[in-house]
Amino acid sequence: MTTNVYTYRKPAGLRDYLPRLPAGVWSLSGFSLLWFGGIVLPLLAIIVVSFLQGRGLNINFDPTFLQYERFFSYGGGEMLARSVRIAGTVTIVELLLAFPFALWLAKGCKNNTVKLLTFTALTVPFFLSPAARVIVWRSVFGINGAVNQVLLGTGIVDEPVLWLIFSEFAVHFGFIGAFFPTMVWPIFLSVSLIDNDFLEASGDLGASRLRTLLHIILPLALPGIVAGFVFTFIPMLGDAVVASHMGGNNVLMLAAQVQSLIGVSNFLVAAALAAVVLAIMLAFQVLLWFALKPVGGLAGVFASLRR
Amino acid sequence: MAKSKKIISKHLYYHLSRRNFIKGAAAGSVIVGAPAILKGLTRRAKAAEKGVVRMLFTAPTMIPGDWTRFEKDTGLKMEDTVIKDDPGIFLTEVQVNDAGDRFDMISTLSGTEQSLIDGGNILQMETSAMPNWSGMPASIQSMPYLVRDLSPSAGKVWGVPLAMNADSFGYLPKKLGEKRPPEEASWSLVFENEKTMGRSSTGDNYIYLWEALAYLKHTGQLAVKDILNPSPAEAKATADFLIKRKEAGQFRLFWKIFDDQVAVMKNGEVDAIRCWEPAVNEANKAGGDWVYATAKEFYLKWMHGIYITSQVEDRGNIDEVYTALNWFLSGGYASAITPLRGYLNGRPDLAVDYNNSNGLEDITTAMDAAQEKMALKFAKEDFWFSAVPENLQEMQAQMDRVLNA
Structure with a gap:
């Protein structure tokens, strides 16, 4: 007598057709593939x-x-230098x-209500449209705006001050407001992670507040x-709203230039501009690498987070 | 290497039964074909929504307030979307992003027609399907932008007029000591005038360089061979002029969009501004004393056309699209857009009957005034503007040079 033995076999899925390799290899190669297809390939295409x-x-x-040649002959070089200068100055x-x-927020502020209100104030701007965030400054700095009214009313000036808006000053100011949270949040998080025992130990060993700041907190x-x-400088270079609304297009910056080129289907010069920006970004990477070398490079900097 | 190959082939052999292979292939096909399948489903879903037409605009001022009259007159519902009127952005939306999949009609500044025809993006018009077409003045029917001779059977119609106007600039007559319209005012108020120094403004793209070029031509400062297609050298000479004026402190700002124009007029930032006519109305609603100039030198005449996207052929709603197009050529649209914006559509003559039969007689007076003003504007020679002149990119590059200065 023969007995048929039926064994249950799990239905084949997509994973069953793939070679059996460790999960880590799959996720790593999958990520690399995505990164290559989604980022590297388009960048290479732009350069080509x-x-x-x-x-x-x-x-x-x-x-x-x-x-x-076209890009530089129409003032592209000046525009790039201006964009980097403004973004660099504002970032500093x-x-x-x-x-x-x-x-102060991480270590100084002990009142939870104040802390909560500050967090809210730092978060709210992200819920507003970028234009709404800056447009309000027009009524403050405009020719009939609040600042000019005060200046004229107090007799400090006889004529309205025109450079408060539609100028480089206005663009700098607009950026400072718009990008303050992007600088505060990462610093707040890293300062929050510093163990208070380190600060107390530093004080117990006789270090002044300044010395503790320079040798414990800063590193x-x-x-x-x-x-x-990174989160402030790079997005600022790509911001088209502030320069347009606060600068009145008197201060042409990178993003507005890209929009202008795309607006007339000038994709080739736009690609040349993107390639130049890529080169600038790479140069910044190299500079950052050299700047961070004394503290063990980028890996060394972030190693402190593992404490 | 050899070992891993062995593992793979063994693994595949073990699982590749015929049934599994078919299941896998089907799943693979679904994944690979998902975008096309979704696209097809979306198209069918859109076609299933009977009684709704979708239209892409490139200027918010073309929308007649709301669509109540349209709905009442046609029995259709309109879904509108507005994008910026840069020709590159519009053409990319249509030719790269397949706007025809989402819109039955697209509209923009005339001059892009050739690119749309070459790209197979729009359908030739059946003018007999629009009863209001036949009564339109021959000068508009035969506008070179809307009609193209592409075959031995000449005069194919590819678009219908949405609205047209002749643009000049706004200014504050009392403050500047200038006369009010219909007395003429010079474009010098925008480009080179001591009275408006630091308090004038123009736009930030090639159109406004083009106007400066027309100003230089009319004031004898630049010899222009063909105003409809400025040469790169003429564009450069105009940019040099604008840079000098910018450095002299003439311009307060170079605006980008309609809202910018209205904002700086309301806030008192400028006394003269090259703007769209509706901006004057908006600024005056806030108590301003703005007037739209009867220009001494020239007007920039423009037309927005409407085109049927090629995809409509597959969707099967062509009759509804023609009903909508006929409405834009009707007294209904004329009666809505002219008093609101000062623009004319293709059949302003139908507005009187429409107003009378809809209890809107009071609108007729406003329409008469607008038509009278339009006749005055169109009597000037220069110039019908094309969104895509031959040296478009060169002209924008020169305008960028001005902004960069």
Whole structure:
């Protein structure tokens, strides 16, 4: 007598068709594939396109430097220098303002209600449209705005001050307000992670407050400072709202220039601009690498978070 | 390496029964074909919504307040979307992002028609399907932008007029000591005038460079060969002029959008501004004393056209689309848009009957005034504007040079 033995076999799924490799390898290669397809490939495509010729959506595969020549001959170099200068200046100002504020919020402020209100004030701007965040300054700094009214009313000036709006000053100011939270949050988080025992030990060993700040807090807060720099400087370079609303297009910056090129289907010069920006970003990476070398490089900076 | 190959082949062999293979292939096909399937489902879903037409606009001022009259007159519902009127953005939306999948009609500044026809993005019009077409003045029916000779059977119609106007600029007559319309005012108030130094404004794109070029032509400062297609050298000379004026402190700002125009007029930032006519109405609602100039030198005449997207052919709602198009050529749209914005549609002559039969007689007076003003504007020679002139990119690049200065 023979007996048929039926064994249950789990229905095959997509995973069953894939080679059996450790899960880590799959997730790593999957991520790498996504990163390559979603980020590296488009960037390479932009670089390739920037060396082509054409008009609108019709592209001709003849290599050329024409788009770079065009970009620089229409004042692109000045625009880039201006964008980096403004974004760099504002980032440094943000750091100077945000660090003491974050330090107070993380270690100084003991009142939970005040802390909660401050958190809310820092979060609310993210719920508003970027335009709504800056447009309010027009009525403050405008020709008939509050500041001019006060200046005229108190006799400090005889004529309204015009450079308060639609100027580089206004663009700087608009950026400071808009990007303050992006600098505060990372620094606040890294300062919050500093163990209070370190600070007390420093004081017990006779260190002054300044010495504790420079030798304990600053090095340990470095991950937040680096992150704050990245989250503030880079998005500021790509911001099209502040320069347009506060600068009145008297101060042309990177994002507005890209919009202008796309607006007339000038994709090739836009690609050349993107390639130049990419080169600038790479140069910044190199600078950052050199700047952080004395503290063990980027890995060294973030190692402090593992404490 | 050899070991891992062995593992893979063994693994595949073990599981690749015929049934599993078919199941896998089906699943794979679904994943690979998902975008196309979803696209097809979406199209069918849209076609299933009978009585709704969707239209893409590139100017908020083309929308007649709300669509109540449209709905009452046609029995259709309108779903509108507005994007910016830059030709590159519009063409990208239509040709790269397949706007035709989402919209039955698209509208923008005339001049883009050739690109849309070449791209196969729009359908040729059946003018007999629009009863109001035949009564339109021949000068509008034969507008070179809307009609194209692409075959031995000449005069194919690819678009219908949505609205048109002749643009000049706004100014504060009392403050500047200038006369009010219908007395003429010079474009110098915008471009080079001591009275408006630091208190004038123009736009930030090639259109406004084009106007400066027209100003230079009319004031004898620049010889222009063809105002409809400025050469790169002419564009550069105009940019040089604007840079000089900018450095002299003439311009308060270069506005980007309609809301910017209204805001700076309301806030008292400027005394003269190249703006859209509706901006003057909006600024005056806030108590301003703005007037729209009867321009001494020239007007920039423009038309927004409407086009049927090619995808409508598959959706099967072409009759509804023609009903909607006919409404834009009707007294209903004329009676809504002219008093509101000062624009004319293709058949303003139908407005009187429409107003009389709908109890809107009071609107007729406003319409008469608008038509009279329009006749005055259109009597000037220059110039019908095309959204895509031959040297578009060069012109914008020169305007960018002005902004960069």
